[in-house]
Amino acid sequence: MTTGRTLVLSVDRDDDIGWKAKIKSPVVGRQECLKAADTLALADPEDSDVNAIFSAVKIYDELIAKGEEAVVAVIAGNHLHMIEGDRKIAATLDNVIAETEPSSCILVSDGAEDEYVVPIIQSRLPVASIRRVIVNQMPNLEGTYYILKKLLDDPKISRVVFVPLGLAMLLYASAFILGYPGTATIVVIGVIGMYLLYKGFGLDEFIHGSINALRASMSRGKFSFVTYSTTIVLGVIGFAIGFFTVLKYYTSDSSMGVLLYVMSFMYGAIIWLIVAGLVTSVGVIVDVYINERENLAKVIVFPFFVFAIGLILYGASIYILAVSSVPEFPVKPTDAGMYIMYSTLFGLACAIIGVIIQYVIAKRQAVQQKEAIIENI
Structure with missing residues (x-):
């Protein structure tokens, strides 16, 4: 049996619980985590963070059943700005650690993106285990189309895809209206190139x-x-x-x-x-x-x-x-x-x-x- 208290931590790096379910991070305690998962599931039943939160609660229940001392919590970052989100995760984690006083952590993640915060957690608390929750999907064309549609509905992704395309089309049409048809192609290519460099750097x-x-x-x-x-x-x-x-x-x-x-x-x-x-x-x-x-x-x-x-x-x-x-x-x-x-x-x-x-x-x-x-x- 392990000594000390174990923090079962679910990290929602892109803050779906705040963006979709309007729940403020952190969420601490079994009942509060279940309430957050239910609210997020009603807001977006396909969100994988729902499964991650339920998985964290399940691990918490297993530790309690073994007689170990444990606490479960959910912390979130920022939906649009990852750097600010990681800083928020670090500050929120400090508050959770001060409140619950754990000696180790079990990280529950729904994908590799959330695991970028592992160094942040390890700098404050030993990570005893990492559990990745994988949601089964339909491996056919219809399922792939639905996944792509859901991704493009996400403002964080759609602004990267639609904004440069829309701007390029707008500039192309404007060049024709202003009487520079030969300039339209170079303008569009130049703008897309500048946008790619803008994001790349x-x-x-x-x-x-x-x-x-x-x-x-x-x-x-x-x-x-x-x-x-x-x-x-x-x-x-x-x-x-x-x-x-x-x-x-x-x-x-x-x-x-x-x-x-x-x-x-x-x-x-x-x-x-x-x-x-x-x-x-x-x-x-x-x-x-x-x-x-x-x-x-x-x-x-x-x-x-x-x-x-x-x-x-x-x-x-x-x-x-x-x-x-x-x-x-x-x-x-x-x-x-x-x-x-x-x-x-x-x-x-x-x-x-x-x-x-x-x-x-x-x-x-x-x-x-x-x-x-x-x-x-």
């Missing part, structure tokens, strides 16, 4: 984190809320102008390669993006100066680096487009070298100035901290 989580930072700055009355809002507007304008610049220099004879289209976009958008980066940097510096002045040296260099990188990229885009003899480009090939040379020199000078200012501020802060320590002694 995890930029959705980055943007979601930026939105949370925006909300936090607004709720705390920080100056960066204004600069973040301005940055979003400037970024949208920059991307729009970059897109129209690509259309301006677009040729239907395939004489321009992908690199030249990228440079065209950069040539049109980079000035706006530089201004957006500078506005954001100023907001961060002001907030740090007011609230965390000891960290000023770490952020004071941001606007200098933003301006330096943007200036170099701007010069590079002009140089490449000019020497490639892009039709109707305002800079002549003979002047291209001057643009890239001056933009690189000014960019490097700006970066060096930023590093020097950062060094001076850091040294001054170190002296002030040393003086403060001496005064306290």
Whole structure:
């Protein structure tokens, strides 16, 4: 017989109990877990989390029948954002452990996705066993079609499938209406490619984190809320102008390669993006100066680096487009070298100035901290 109390834990990582059954996590105790399973089953009888919760209760009953001390609980994450959901699971698990005081855990899962949280659980409690609940399905065409239909009905999956397809079709139709039929295909392919890169590099989580930072700055009355809002507007304008610049220099004879289209976009958008980066940097510096002045040296260099990188990229885009003899480009090939040379020199000078200012501020802060320590002694 094992010593200590065993926590039989069912993890609903995508929060179906909250999304579908409107049940707040955590759910602790046999009767509460059965009530949650019944409510979820009525909301969605095909949800596999129902079987996982019932399986957890069954394991709990078996342990109690053997005379062991046990407790059963269900915790959930977030239906749309996995990172926030895992953080919620970690915080909820801490509360459950503090309430029930278990010495080990039996994890009950309905699939591999829930088992991603095993390291989170193991960092807080020994995992004695993992039970995966597999729901039998009909292995025929009708059953497969029904499963796919249920998946596409899930907002978490449908937004990944339907949003890029719908956006591509909308852009394709808009290109024809605006009189750019030859541009429609490249626009659609470009948008789908950007969306795939957006998801592949995890930029959705980055943007979601930026939105949370925006909300936090607004709720705390920080100056960066204004600069973040301005940055979003400037970024949208920059991307729009970059897109129209690509259309301006677009040729239907395939004489321009992908690199030249990228440079065209950069040539049109980079000035706006530089201004957006500078506005954001100023907001961060002001907030740090007011609230965390000891960290000023770490952020004071941001606007200098933003301006330096943007200036170099701007010069590079002009140089490449000019020497490639892009039709109707305002800079002549003979002047291209001057643009890239001056933009690189000014960019490097700006970066060096930023590093020097950062060094001076850091040294001054170190002296002030040393003086403060001496005064306290």
